[in-house]
Amino acid sequence: MNPAVSPDIYLQKTSITSSFSSISFTSQHRQLFRQLSLLFRYPTTHPRKIIENIVPIISNISDEGKQLIQRFKEMSESLSVPQLQECYSDLLDMNPHFHPYVGAQLLGESYKRSIFLIKLKEVYRENGFEPPMNELADHLAIILEFISMSQNVDVTRELIEDALIPALNKIVDESNLSIENALMGTNPIKNPYVYLYFLLRKVVIKLISSK
Secondary structure: OOHHHOOHHHOOOOOOHHHHHHOOOOHHHHHHHHHHHHHOOOOOOOOHHHHHHHHHHHHOOOHHHHHHHHHHHHHHHOOOHHHHHHHHHHHHHOOHHHOOEHHHHHHOOOHHHHHHHHHHHHHHHHOOOOOOOOOOOOEHHHHHHHHHHOOOHHHHHHHHHHHHHHHHHHHHHOOOOOHHHHHOOOOOOOOHHHHHHHHHHHHHHHHHHOO
16 A cells, blocks of 8 residues: 555455556546546536547446436536536535545545645656646546546555545535435436536446456
């Protein structure tokens, strides 16, 4: 275990994550992570083109994932860009539970998170990735973009196992939202970006559970 990218309170393995090394991280997976990274950025244009790119990829990976991106598509189509920006800010910026910063989700605003950010930047640099200067290194969009281009399977595996999955589990499990009920039309979710968190967790778990 390389502690460089592992928040130390989440080092324990699970039966789900232990199978990651046995799967092939394909170009299709990389493209999907790249497109998802764009959706987790603050929207400056309507995301319909990004959604169009995701739909055929996710359709080959997960039926529920297809339903989730379809629901995000339906909700976003009824909203203007300013309205989508408001939805994004309300959930990802103003709601601490849904903050898209992996280190903050796992370690809080602490010294440990600062160390995690430093180590994460080192990993990026060592693997030829230059994140944007205007965003913190542990933002979901940045991590997903790195995963989409990284050729270092060991680093990718550890980042997913020890940071991404625990953070997504924390966000989704503590949201007290039932995606099954939402997809069936009961207890509807009002912010489309909630669906992205469920979608991303579904994609990651499906990926690492593949044999």
